[in-house]
Amino acid sequence: MGTKKEFIEKVLDLISTSAIKMGLKPDAPTLAILSKEFASILITNNKLKTLAFEQVQEAFNIGLMEKENQFLSIPTFYRWCRDHKKRIDHAYHQVHTLGENPKKVEYYKPIKLLK
Numbered sequence: 001m002g003t004k005k006e007f008i009e010k011v012l013d014l015i016s017t018s019a020i021k022m023g024l025k026p027d028a029p030t031l032a033i034l035s036k037e038f039a040s041i042l043i044t045n046n047k048l049k050t051l052a053f054e055q056v057q058e059a060f061n062i063g064l065m066e067k068e069n070q071f072l073s074i075p076t077f078y079r080w081c082r083d084h085k086k087r088i089d090h091a092y093h094q095v096h097t098l099g100e101n102p103k104k105v106e107y108y109k110p111i112k113l114l115k
Contacts, residue, residue, distance in 0.1 A: 004039070004043075007042075008039045009035075010053060011038055011039040011042070012035035014060055015034050015035050015038065018060050018064060022064065022070060034072065034074065034077075038074055042081070048085060051084075051088070052109070055084065055109070056084075062080070062083075063077075063083070087107045088108075091107040091108035
């Protein structure tokens with residue numbers, strides 16, 4: 001994953017890009033606070049810390065495209081990632097419990113930790 005500072009910068013880029021896609025123009029201090037806080041949540045939260053960064057990016061992309069009335073906020077980011085984690089867990093269940101072909105199950109990837 002690299003250093004915590006590098007990880008925060010990756011989250012900053014993700015949030016900044018998402019803000020642009022939402023048609024928002026937040027100021028730099030707001031983006032910095034959101035990035036630092038959400039990076040900390042991704043690293044420490046038991047429900048999200050098993051997500052790979054690519055899966056977090058995927059969660060943001062899906063969240064931006066599928067949801068209405070989104071806000072540039074920690075609860076929105078958390079909900080996007082939590083919802084995507086449910087998709088990933090379901091895919092894992094399909095492969096490891098039901099024996100489905102991993103190549104045919106959407107969102108299935110071997111588990112990788114952010115750390």
